[in-house]
Amino acid sequence: MDSYSTFQQEFDLSMEALCRRILERHQATIRVRKAETAVANLARIIETTLVLSNRNGFHPMSLRDLSEQSGLSMGALYSYFDSKDTLLLMILGQVVDAIGLVLTAPDVAAGDPLARLRALMARHVYLTEAMGPWFVFAFMEAKAFGKQGRAMAVESELWTEALLRDVIADGINTGRFRPVDPTMAAALIKPMLQDWYVKRAKYRKRGVEPDAFVAVLVDMVGNMLLA
Amino acid sequence: MDSYSTFQQEFDLSMEALCRRILERHQATIRVRKAETAVANLARIIETTLVLSNRNGFHPMSLRDLSEQSGLSMGALYSYFDSKDTLLLMILGQVVDAIGLVLTAPDVAAGDPLARLRALMARHVYLTEAMGPWFVFAFMEAKAFGKQGRAMAVESELWTEALLRDVIADGINTGRFRPVDPTMAAALIKPMLQDWYVKRAKYRKRGVEPDAFVAVLVDMVGNMLLA
DNA sequence: ATATAAAACGAGCGCTCGCTCTTTTTTGAA
DNA sequence: TTCAAAAAAGAGCGAGCGCTCGTTTTATAT
Numbered sequence A, B: 001m002d003s004y005s006t007f008q009q010e011f012d013l014s015m016e017a018l019c020r021r022i023l024e025r026h027q028a029t030i031r032v033r034k035a036e037t038a039v040a041n042l043a044r045i046i047e048t049t050l051v052l053s054n055r056n057g058f059h060p061m062s063l064r065d066l067s068e069q070s071g072l073s074m075g076a077l078y079s080y081f082d083s084k085d086t087l088l089l090m091i092l093g094q095v096v097d098a099i100g101l102v103l104t105a106p107d108v109a110a111g112d113p114l115a116r117l118r119a120l121m122a123r124h125v126y127l128t129e130a131m132g133p134w135f136v137f138a139f140m141e142a143k144a145f146g147k148q149g150r151a152m153a154v155e156s157e158l159w160t161e162a163l164l165r166d167v168i169a170d171g172i173n174t175g176r177f178r179p180v181d182p183t184m185a186a187a188l189i190k191p192m193l194q195d196w197y198v199k200r201a202k203y204r205k206r207g208v209e210p211d212a213f214v215a216v217l218v219d220m221v222g223n224m225l226l227a
Numbered sequence C: 001a002t003a004t005a006a007a008a009c010g011a012g013c014g015c016t017c018g019c020t021c022t023t024t025t026t027t028g029a030a
Numbered sequence D: 001t002t003c004a005a006a007a008a009a010g011a012g013c014g015a016g017c018g019c020t021c022g023t024t025t026t027a028t029a030t
Helices: A004-010 A016-027 A035-056 A061-070 A084-103 A112-129 A132-173 A180-199 A200-205 A212-226 B004-010 B013-023 B035-056 B064-071 B084-103 B113-130 B132-173 B180-198 B200-205 B210-225
Strands: none
Touching: A004 A112, A016 A084, A035 A061, A035 A084, A035 B035, A035 B132, A084 A112, A112 A132, A112 A180, A112 A212, A112 B180, A132 A180, A132 B035, A132 B200, A132 B210, A180 A200, A180 A212, A180 B180, A180 B210, A200 B132, A212 B180, A212 B210, B004 B113, B004 B200, B013 B035, B013 B084, B035 B064, B035 B084, B035 B132, B084 B113, B084 B132, B113 B132, B113 B180, B113 B210, B132 B180, B180 B200, B200 B210
């Protein structure tokens, strides 16, 4: 029931849906008026950007490469963003947007601490499974956007960590968890969650599916924390 | 006794020592003959490269930036490497070199499984503490070197993971650890170790020192694995 | 069928990049 | 003090970058 397939039904994180959100947030700079056309081409642009950037990095990707691979001309590209940096910001912004959408959705805050922790971790794994290339991009390229990008990344990191920390603190206060330092425990759980998308290829090669990963994670974290 | 300060006495990972190793490995391309001069300037070059690259990325760093910040002319720089890619390779290669040096050193393989696991994790934390910017650089820029760099990174990742996996498997076979999947356990421990250098600023801000981090890690992993 | 607006096109602009090469400075043995 | 070798210097080169803009193609309404 609380599996990846039900997650996919609950949240629409398809390329089309994500690009529709991007169009909304960047109406001011996108010069194409017909939403249908704009979303379709944004999808082509961003899909290609994620592939090329996750191969060699965003900076090495030239806009001529992007033009060639996406099938849109240089001029057409610049109908959708006013600078290469804006393209980067579109993707980063949508990642932050999706994190907020998924991790603050209701029902995460119900049940006993371990169940809530499980739900939070599962959501994180499922979210990054659905938007793998987006998260890899954000993780690797946040610093390329200078102070603003770095600050955005740090803020998002600390925010997710705080969600974990609060659940752990609750577990300790109700006596279900050992009296560990909740901040440190959260700080150590976060990188395990991130590993799912940063090293996705490794898990794929070993045949580990999202739900199997969540199961192992819950087992390990449970033993780490339970009194 | 088994602390960061004793580690520092055991392994010389000073900038000078590391650059001397780089000079040895790249004698063929480095045109400066006097070792003393070469090591001193390599140190300036690499120190500056790490600072500039970890700020905005290796590709965005121009060699004119590097020249200006390091105080060496364009011509002088090209006495130490024959291309920007070679400079990247020098740093990546020295990271791999140091991993091999530190993690295969004797005495890691003695004692009971948890002690050996502790020793391995401590060494990893201390190594990445001593060479923080090097590891951040390698982590972020490995893909910028195409297939060769990616392969190097994956190989190094799996090699370290295998060390963890073998100790965990031993622990399970001798009945000291719970019967978990050793590969998955190792796969989850690795990102916690990497977090120490990837998010170093966060831990610094919270006043967490290397030995404190190791202590928390051992506590958590111990509860994760002990029968 | 025609007019008009929307969208896509792609050669070309100015500029900065990685890299080279001649010249100048520094070094150290005689 | 001299002078040849070693090292550093930095202007200059062609290539390729991000980005623009006059033109052409496509879509839509009359």
